[in-house]
Amino acid sequence: DTAVSQTPKYLVTQMGNDKSIKCEQNLGHDTMYWYKQDSKKFLKIMFSYNNKELIINETVPNRFSPKSPDKAHLNLHINSLELGDSAVYFCASGGTATNEKLFFGSGTQLSVL
Amino acid sequence: GEDVEQSLFLSVREGDSSVINCTYTDSSSTYLYWYKQEPGAGLQLLTYIFSNMDMKQDQRLTVLLNKKDKHLSLRIADTQTGDSAIYFCAESKRYGGSQGNLIFGKGTKLSVKP
Numbered sequence: 001d002t003a004v005s006q007t008p009k010y011l012v013t014q015m016g017n018d019k020s021i022k023c024e025q026n027l028g029h030d031t032m033y034w035y036k037q038d039s040k041k042f043l044k045i046m047f048s049y050n051n052k053e054l055i056i057n058e059t060v061p062n063r064f065s066p067k068s069p070d071k072a073h074l075n076l077h078i079n080s081l082e083l084g085d086s087a088v089y090f091c092a093s094g095g096t097a098t099n100e101k102l103f104f105g106s107g108t109q110l111s112v113l
Numbered sequence: 114g115e116d117v118e119q120s121l122f123l124s125v126r127e128g129d130s131s132v133i134n135c136t137y138t139d140s141s142s143t144y145l146y147w148y149k150q151e152p153g154a155g156l157q158l159l160t161y162i163f164s165n166m167d168m169k170q171d172q173r174l175t176v177l178l179n180k181k182d183k184h185l186s187l188r189i190a191d192t193q194t195g196d197s198a199i200y201f202c203a204e205s206k207r208y209g210g211s212q213g214n215l216i217f218g219k220g221t222k223l224s225v226k227p
Contacts, residue, residue, distance in 0.1 A: 035215075041150075041199060090155060102146070102215060106155035110162040 003027050006091045021108045023091030025040045029103075032074035034066060037088040037107070046089075049074055054097055064081055077094035081112045117218035119151060119202050124224045129191040133221045134181030142204035145178060146215065147187045150199045159187070161202075189223075197225045 006023040025032060031050040037043045047066045048055040052071050054066065078085060090098045091105040119135040137145065146161040151222045161186070162169045169176045177190040189196055199222050204216040 020209060041220050043201065043215075045214050073177075089143060092156075101158055103158065104148075104156040 002105075004091055004093055004103050004105040006089075006108055007106060009106065010109050010111075012111045012113065015081055017081050018077070018079045019081060019086060019110070020078070021089055021110070022088050023074050023076070023105055024072055024092040025091075025103070026072065027093055028073075029093040029102060030071065031093065032068070033092040033102070034074070035090040035092060035104075037090060039087070043090070046076075047074075076111075081110075083112050086110055086112045116216040117202055117204055119200075119218040119221050122179075122204075122217065122222050122224070124226065125192050126195055127192060127225055127227050129192055130189065131187075131192045131223055133187045133189075133200050133202075133223065134218055135183065135185040135187075135218055136152055137202070137204040137216070139206060139216070140183060141178070144201040144205045145185050146201075146205070147174075147175075147176065148201040148203060148217075150201065150220070152198075156201065183186070192223075192225050194225045194227060197223055199223070 004025045005025045024103045032099045033048050034046040035043050036046050046057050046060045049068055051065050065077045071096055088109050092102050094102045117137045125131045144161050147159045148154050149159050160171050160174050160176055162178050167178055167181045169219055173190045177186045199220040201220045202218040206214045
């Protein structure tokens with residue numbers, strides 16, 4: 001069983017479109033995250049979310065929004081996609097005081113044409 | 114400068130030991146991590162060390178932490194071709210109520226030659 005799964009694995013779309021990436025974790029963690037890996041492999045946190053608080057990295061454009069229907073899911077919605085949004089997006093869960101390890105999904109490679 | 118720095122490339126021969134070094138800046142980091150990323154794959158947590166430890170060994174992996182110098186290293190004994198990947202060092206920072214804000218280095222690409 002995959003601990004953190006995200007879909008789709010690849011996403012190719014046109015500039016200006018709106019798209020979503022889904023993430024699910026079956027680890028029972030309270031906190032989930034989205035990270036972005038750019039073309040130079042640099043990883044940076046975008047959001048941290050649990051049922052009590054959403055923390056947004058201030059560098060993330062407001063076209064990006066996380067949506068959590070329940071504790072096991074954190075989806076990433078992106079509006080008005082731009083060329084610069086092309087990257088690999090990783091979902092993760094864990095990282096709390098009692099579950100300090102962070103587990104990552106396998107990534108979604110987004111290509112904006 | 115960057116919060117976490119590591120050299121970009123390392124090349125070793127199969128059977129040798131690999132040592133990947135990392136420096137970080139935040140002395141309040143509670144945990145320090147090593148992640149492995151194989152081509153086209155996600156991030157796999159290899160090992161982590163609590164900041165009050167100096168060393169942690171897990172089979173072929175040895176992590177050394179020098180808190181005074183803010184230096185972390187990962188030693189892979191008897192390196193195999195399957196160890197070829199990018200290795201990321203990361204420090205944790207509090208992010209609201211979580212430790213999940215990982216500040217990653219840019220990754221060290223390990224190439225293992227037969």
